[in-house]
Amino acid sequence: MAWVAASAALAGLPSWRPLAVVAVTLLGEEAANGGAGPVLGGLLLWTGVSTALALGYAAIVPRDFSFASSALVGVAYSFVVMALMTTTVLPRVNALMRAEMAEIGGAWVIAYAVYGLGLGLVPRLRRRWLAM
16 A cells, blocks of 8 residues: 555555545545545445455465465465456446556556565465464
């Protein structure tokens, strides 16, 4: 999130703009104008979807994967998610977000890659939680 916010600012957009645009999914076009509600709504939606996708990843990745293996598969998983979101989901539920992703496209690719790397921690965390 921080990466996309910084990239938006570098592109001349307000740093809160990506979160407000995410909120358009639930709150309508008016959310793109910003404000505390839409930015918080976008943050909650982004976090919720990211968590749900991480749980899906945790269900498919083997528990004994090394960090490197899990991170590599995680990046691939996140790129598949990005491809599905940008071609199938966003055009139907939030065309504005899809259009604005193109403006700072490289930032979104890097954000998805970092998310995938973070997924590399899943097997380690699962082992730790199961050991408790």
